[in-house]
Amino acid sequence: MITKYKLSVLAGLLGASVLVTSAYSQxxxxxxxxxxxxxxxxxxxxxxxxxxxxxxxxASRFSGIxxxxxxxxxxxxxxxxxxxxxxxxxxxxxxxxxxxxADRSFDVQYRLVEEGEAMPAIAIGVRDFxxxxxxxAEYVVATKSVLPTVKLTGGAGxxxxxxxxxxxxxxxxxxxxxxxxxxxxxxxxxxxGVEWITPIENLTFKAEYSSDLYEREVAQRDIxxxxxxxxxxxxxTPKPGVQLxxxxxxxxxxxxxxxxxLNPKTTPYQNASYEGAPTPIAPRPAKYSTDTSWLNIExxxxxxxxxxxxxxxxxxxxxxxxxxxxxxxxxxxxxxxxNTTSQAIGRAARAMAFVMPDSIxxxxxxxxxxxxxxxxxxxxxxxxEMLENHAQGDEIIYERAGIxxxxxxxxxxxxxxxxxxxxxxxxxxxxxxSLFDPDEPVRAxxxxxxxxxxxxxPGLSFSGSVRKKLEGNIGDAExxxxxxxxxxxxxxxxxxxxxxALEYATADYLFKAGQDLYGRVSVGYLEAMFGGLSTELLWxxxxxxxxxxxxxxxxxxxxxxxxxxxxxxxxLTGHLSAYFQISDNFQAEVNxxxxxxxxxxxxxxxxxxxxxxxxxxxxxxxxENSFDTFGEGNFDKGIRMTIPMxxxxxxxxxxxxxxxLNSLSRDGGARLNVNNRLYPIVSEYQEPxxxxxxxxxxx
Amino acid sequence: MRGTTARFLGLVTAMALSSCSFIAxxxxxIGGLLVTTASGTISSGNEKGATASTDATAAQKALGxxxxxxxxxxxxxxxxxxxxxxxxxxxxxxxxxxYRGTNNTSVTLRSGxxxxxxxxxxxxxxxxxxxxxxxxxxxxxxxxxxxxxxxxxxxxxxxxxxEFLCVIERKGREDVTIIDxxxxxxxxxxTCRNSSRAFLNRYWVGTGTGTVWQSQQAISSASGHIxxxxxxxx
Numbered sequence: 001m002i003t004k005y006k007l008s009v010l011a012g013l014l015g016a017s018v019l020v021t022s023a024y025s026q027x028x029x030x031x032x033x034x035x036x037x038x039x040x041x042x043x044x045x046x047x048x049x050x051x052x053x054x055x056x057x058x059a060s061r062f063s064g065i066x067x068x069x070x071x072x073x074x075x076x077x078x079x080x081x082x083x084x085x086x087x088x089x090x091x092x093x094x095x096x097x098x099x100x101x102a103d104r105s106f107d108v109q110y111r112l113v114e115e116g117e118a119m120p121a122i123a124i125g126v127r128d129f130x131x132x133x134x135x136x137a138e139y140v141v142a143t144k145s146v147l148p149t150v151k152l153t154g155g156a157g158x159x160x161x162x163x164x165x166x167x168x169x170x171x172x173x174x175x176x177x178x179x180x181x182x183x184x185x186x187x188x189x190x191x192x193g194v195e196w197i198t199p200i201e202n203l204t205f206k207a208e209y210s211s212d213l214y215e216r217e218v219a220q221r222d223i224x225x226x227x228x229x230x231x232x233x234x235x236x237t238p239k240p241g242v243q244l245x246x247x248x249x250x251x252x253x254x255x256x257x258x259x260x261x262l263n264p265k266t267t268p269y270q271n272a273s274y275e276g277a278p279t280p281i282a283p284r285p286a287k288y289s290t291d292t293s294w295l296n297i298e299x300x301x302x303x304x305x306x307x308x309x310x311x312x313x314x315x316x317x318x319x320x321x322x323x324x325x326x327x328x329x330x331x332x333x334x335x336x337x338x339n340t341t342s343q344a345i346g347r348a349a350r351a352m353a354f355v356m357p358d359s360i361x362x363x364x365x366x367x368x369x370x371x372x373x374x375x376x377x378x379x380x381x382x383x384x385e386m387l388e389n390h391a392q393g394d395e396i397i398y399e400r401a402g403i404x405x406x407x408x409x410x411x412x413x414x415x416x417x418x419x420x421x422x423x424x425x426x427x428x429x430x431x432x433x434s435l436f437d438p439d440e441p442v443r444a445x446x447x448x449x450x451x452x453x454x455x456x457x458p459g460l461s462f463s464g465s466v467r468k469k470l471e472g473n474i475g476d477a478e479x480x481x482x483x484x485x486x487x488x489x490x491x492x493x494x495x496x497x498x499x500x501a502l503e504y505a506t507a508d509y510l511f512k513a514g515q516d517l518y519g520r521v522s523v524g525y526l527e528a529m530f531g532g533l534s535t536e537l538l539w540x541x542x543x544x545x546x547x548x549x550x551x552x553x554x555x556x557x558x559x560x561x562x563x564x565x566x567x568x569x570x571x572l573t574g575h576l577s578a579y580f581q582i583s584d585n586f587q588a589e590v591n592x593x594x595x596x597x598x599x600x601x602x603x604x605x606x607x608x609x610x611x612x613x614x615x616x617x618x619x620x621x622x623x624e625n626s627f628d629t630f631g632e633g634n635f636d637k638g639i640r641m642t643i644p645m646x647x648x649x650x651x652x653x654x655x656x657x658x659x660x661l662n663s664l665s666r667d668g669g670a671r672l673n674v675n676n677r678l679y680p681i682v683s684e685y686q687e688p689x690x691x692x693x694x695x696x697x698x699x
Numbered sequence: 700m701r702g703t704t705a706r707f708l709g710l711v712t713a714m715a716l717s718s719c720s721f722i723a724x725x726x727x728x729i730g731g732l733l734v735t736t737a738s739g740t741i742s743s744g745n746e747k748g749a750t751a752s753t754d755a756t757a758a759q760k761a762l763g764x765x766x767x768x769x770x771x772x773x774x775x776x777x778x779x780x781x782x783x784x785x786x787x788x789x790x791x792x793x794x795x796x797x798y799r800g801t802n803n804t805s806v807t808l809r810s811g812x813x814x815x816x817x818x819x820x821x822x823x824x825x826x827x828x829x830x831x832x833x834x835x836x837x838x839x840x841x842x843x844x845x846x847x848x849x850x851x852x853x854x855x856x857x858x859x860x861x862e863f864l865c866v867i868e869r870k871g872r873e874d875v876t877i878i879d880x881x882x883x884x885x886x887x888x889x890t891c892r893n894s895s896r897a898f899l900n901r902y903w904v905g906t907g908t909g910t911v912w913q914s915q916q917a918i919s920s921a922s923g924h925i926x927x928x929x930x931x932x933x
Contacts, residue, residue: 266854269820276803277817280790340856389795389807389814391827391848394858611855647854695858698824699817 032195032204032235033243033259035060036127036135037069038081038107041193041208042231042247044161046153047123047143049111052076053610054263062247062255063224064088065217070639070661072616074608075585080618081107082639082661083128084441085135087223102441105131120144127160128168130178134216136168137161138184139191153208154192163189163211163229165219193231204235210250227251264614264643269650278699279311279350281388284381288358292326300324304355305416311351316652317344320368320458323413329356330364330410332373337652338696339613339644341367341685345377346697353384366406367685370510370676371459372518373406374685375542388698398694403687405515405542415458425452430467434474434491435661445472445495449503463675464505464525469495484625484667485569487529487557487596491665494528498562503528508676516541518678527673528562530555530596532570538678542686546580549679553672555596571598573672579679581688585609589679596670599623603636603669611692613644613656621669636669638662762878762930769933773798774877775806779923780820788932794833806925810835811902811911813918813925821921824858825850836887836904836911841869847891851919863891865900875903875913877928882912896920 031048034040037058039048050056050073058069064087071081083105109125120142128135141155155161159168164187168179193208210229217223233247233255245257262268294300305319308331312319316337323330329352335344345365352363363384366376383400387393427450434443451465475496480489494501506524513519518538525531532555540547552574559565575593582588587609592602601623608616620637638661645655683689765772765787773786786798786806795814797807804818810832816822828835829846847863870886884903891898898917905912910929917924 264854274818274820277799277805280797280799280805280807281792282790283792385792388792389809389825391825391850391860393825394850611857693856695824695852695856699822699852 032206033058033071033245033257035062035067035247035255035257036081036107037067037071037083037259038079038109038125039071041153041195041206042233042245043210043212043249044153044191044193044208045109045123045125045139045141045155046151046195047111047115047121047141047155049073049077049079049109049121049123050261051263053265053608053616054261055616056259056261058243058257058259060245060255060257062249063217063253065223072608077111079107079109079111079125081109083107083135084436086441087217101134102436103132103134104436105135115144126183129183133159133168133179133182135160136179136182137212149197151195152192153195155190157189157191157211158184158186160215161189161191161211162187163191163213165213165215167215202237204237206233206235207231214250224250225252264610264612264616264647267612267647267650274650275652275699276315278315278347279354281350281384282354283385284358290327290359292357292359294357294359295324295326302417304329307355308348308351309416311354312348315347317348317351318419319416320419321409321413321415323410324360326359328362328364329360330366330376330407330413332366332368332409334368335654337654339646339652339654339656340693340696340699341690342694343652343696343699346699349379349384350388353381356381364407368458369681369685370461371455371457372510372512372681373409374682375690376402376404376407378402378404394695394697397697398691403543403690406512420455420457422455423452424455425450427451432472432474432495434477434665437477440473440477443472443474443477445469445474447471451503459510460508462505462507465503466500467503468500469498480667482667484597484599485571487569487571487667488665488670489667490560491529493560494562497560498528501528501562502564503562504675506675510676510678510681513537518682520676520678522674522676525558525564526553526555526675529558530672531558531566532556534672534674536678538682540579540679540682540686544686545688546578547679547683549577549579551575551577551672551677553674555672571596573598575603575671577679579683582606584692591671595621595623595668596672597625597667599625599668601625601669603671607640611689611695612647613642614647615640615642617641621671623669625668636662636666765930765932771796771798771932772930773806774928774930775800776926777819777918777923778926782819806927808911808927809833810909811904811914811929813914813916813927816918816922816925819918819922819925821851821919823849823918824852833909835867836869836885836902837909841887842866845889849917849919861893861896863893863896865889865891872906873903875928877912877930882910883907884912891917898924900924 031039031050033056035043038045039050040046052073054073056071060067066086067083069081069083071079074080086100086102088100105128107127109123111121111123113119113122115121122142124140127137137157137160139155139157139161141153143151143153145151159166166186168182189211191209191211193206196205198205208231210231214226218226228251231247231249233245235243235245237243241261243259247255249255301322301324304324305322308319318334320332320334331348331352333348338344348365349363361381363379363381364376366373379401383397387397430447430449432445447467447469449465449467453461453463455461475492477492479493480486482489502525504525504527506522506526508522511519516539520536522534526534534553536551538547538549554572556566557569559567573594573596575591577591579589585608587607589605590602594600601621603619603621605619606617618639620635622635641659643657645653762785771788775786776783784800784802784804786800788796789799790797794809795807797805799805806813807815812832812835814826815824827848845865845867847865849861850858853859867887867889870888873884873886875882875884883906885906887902887904889900900917901915902911903913913928915924915926
């Protein structure tokens with residue numbers, strides 16, 4: 001199973017900044033980034049779109065207004081932006097006595113028309129459409145390259161961009177709800193500008209006419225003096241994917257920006273991977289023997305396992321079991337190294353071709369994860385021999401491979417000797433973040449963590465994790481003021497009193513309940529805040545691109561000291577889940593059921609999925625609770641990201657970094673955070689992920 | 700499933716594979732390492748110790764191994780990756796010979812023309828030439844045009860195909876000395892181009908034998924080219 005390391009957002013962004021230079025080496029075109037972190041001039045948008053899947057992390061500041069932004073090119077046409085903005089001298093927006101405001105916002109821009117020889121690019125966009133609407137604006141904008149070094153932009157804006165005293169207001173004070181009825185209404189303002197790539201290498205000059213009167217900042221709060229509508233700036237791009245900007249704004253202010261860009265489609269190592277070469281196919285002679293008398297050799301199965309392990313262990317693959325007949329060999333194996341299943345299958349198949357007697361014509365390879373056999377690939381040995389060096393060998397072997405649910409283990413076959421029991425442990429530092437609290441936008445704990453697992457037999461394991469906090473301030477946050485049972489909002493108390501803490505201690509049993517039916521039973525201290533019994537079933541045929549699941553859990557809330565005791569609160573919680581592929585690049589998940597606070601509702605998640613293991617997605621949960629009952633943000637929502645370490649390191653690895661830019665820890669729509677959920681384990685080895693990554697079969 | 704393969708690819712690879720046949724030993728056995736008694740015959744290239752980077756001492760040691768085992772080998776240098784490696788013949792599948800380096804990298808050659816690499820960054824995953832490699836330098840008149848397809852993985856594990864039109868020219872006699880042996884060779888230069896990339900391959904081909912004793916061949920635009928010198932086995 002993939003090990004997930006929840007790292008801090010800051011660490012992730014820092015890592016991204018280290019990687020960005022080399023990741024962007026293939027850049028051919030990079031629209032510049034505005035103070036809003038979106039494709040734009042200085043303070044105004046342009047109609048440009050970044051290359052598909054481009055991700056830009058940026059920070060800008062002028063007159064005490066700071067915007068930290070993550071922009072993602074969701075599709076070639078659609079740009080999505082998440083922003084965390086801070087402003088000084090704001091008054092009492094956040095809390096009494098606090099003169100700073102801190103606010104999250106989301107933007108979407110859609111390119112309606114791609115730039116042509118005569119036609120400009122045309123885009124439509126909405127800013128801060130689901131937050132407090134403090135930055136709320138809508139616009140239609142066109143951009144055209146009139147010379148190789150000159151781009152012109154002009155547009156019409158509403159809300160903030162209307163060149164009027166219009167201010168967008170969220171329908172509820174704490175934001176979180178789209179204000180459809182306000183969009184593209186009211187006065188219209190016009191803006192425009194020019195971007196000139198100067199003869200000085202990597203230096204761009206910008207000038208714009210802004211239609212943002214900064215009504216809230218200037219008229220209502222006197223934060224700065226807006227003397228003109230003209231802004232000027234220079235931007236320097238020392239390396240592709242890095243942008244530094246200096247600006248003179250509104251006739252009175254200086255500003256600066258910094259932007260980094262990377263693309264999940266391009267590794268920092270220029271798509272390189274430096275794993276060792278695989279075992280080449282050892283072909284049988286043209287007149288090979290079909291004699292099967294070797295089956296009578298004593299210990300032949302054990303010898304086969306040993307020889308396969310000699311070849312495969314250095315490649316991170318371990319034999320789980322081997323079944324031999326005169327013409328057929330079935331190998332079950334664990335893949336501890338490759339995040340692309342096809343690569344593990346390809347390497348195991350080549351090792352079999354090296355080891356197996358000539359009479360064996362059929363190889364069956366079954367990857368096993370967590371004791372679960374997840375699917376079987378049947379390959380003709382002759383195909384491996386013929387196609388190893390074929391220029392289309394990848395496509396042909398895929399077409400000829402028999403891909404099906406895991407074939408049952410032949411009678412009498414046992415797990416390889418020495419596999420069970422299996423004890424593993426890890427130790428290392430940890431960082432936990434708490435983000436977006438208006439009183440303190442970033443809080444963190446850090447310390448030391450030790451985790452261990454003990455696999456007793458296939459599917460049955462015991463695991464646990466303890467941590468010791470060394471320093472941190474998450475515990476300084478205020479205790480819950482929630483109107484709901486405080487199932488998540490007392491995170492500060494868990495941090496304050498849980499030192500040292502038992503993070504989880506569970507017994508887990510993963511099993512096959514039918515041909516395409518997988519099951520899990522977990523009991524113990526399931527997560528930091530809840531313990532009890534968790535059960536799950538998943539139906540997912542290997543060749544199908546969708547699956548259905550159900551989980552049912554009875555849990556009690558743990559004591560704040562995160563040791564062995566429980567509080568009085570208990571709840572029966574569970575969901576029906578559907579997982580499906582929307583298109584080649586997008587997957588969706590819907591969970592409907594009862595959440596930890598006893599509230600009924602559903603969660604919808606959509607992820608852009610990359611065939612190298614990257615995932616970038618968003619989720620939202622709506623439950624029966626009113627927005628007022630939920631509290632700030634109105635409902636649970638967030639952005640999540642999974643970064644495969646193989647992409648970052650250029651070496652095979654199954655480790656991933658999982659980042660979650662979520663809402664505050666509120667109590668509505670909170671789901672049990674149990675380990676070993678089945679769909680991620682199972683789907684990694686099945687279609688469509690298997691075929692999508694098949695290009696590495698011969699790697 | 701993955702990126703589409705050019706129509707052209709099928710034609711070229713079909714032509715390339717039409718001459719492929721397995722070289723089989725005459726003797727008949729039940730085959731496979733599993734039933735052999737020599738448990739030590741698993742390739743040394745797969746042993747953990749073989750992943751160490753190569754230095755001059757290791758190279759000398761490997762050259763000694765080539766001499767001792769009688770297996771053919773390659774002296775290879777990849778300037779862009781700053782790697783110099785000795786590779787020994789590890790496996791032969793039909794006319795394709797795979798050599799593995801002491802640093803656990805490999806190249807596969809067909810009649811001296813590189814068809815694949817592994818472990819060299821952006822690897823050449825596969826290659827097809829619209830004419831059997833065995834006659835590339837020994838048949839026909841020069842200069843001659845040959846179509847070629849190279850396949851590389853992109854950052855999303857999709858196999859991409861790039862088609863090239865290559866022109867092979869005979870440049871003349873140019874002998875090559877490998878370690879302490881001098882071979883009479885003819886230098887051929889192959890210029891390959893498409894709309895986005897061009898590269899130059901050089902082959903020093905043995906006079907009368909057709910053996911490619913030395914070559915400089917493109918891996919990928921990111922990894923550059925590899926220089927190989929062939930050491931015949933016994």
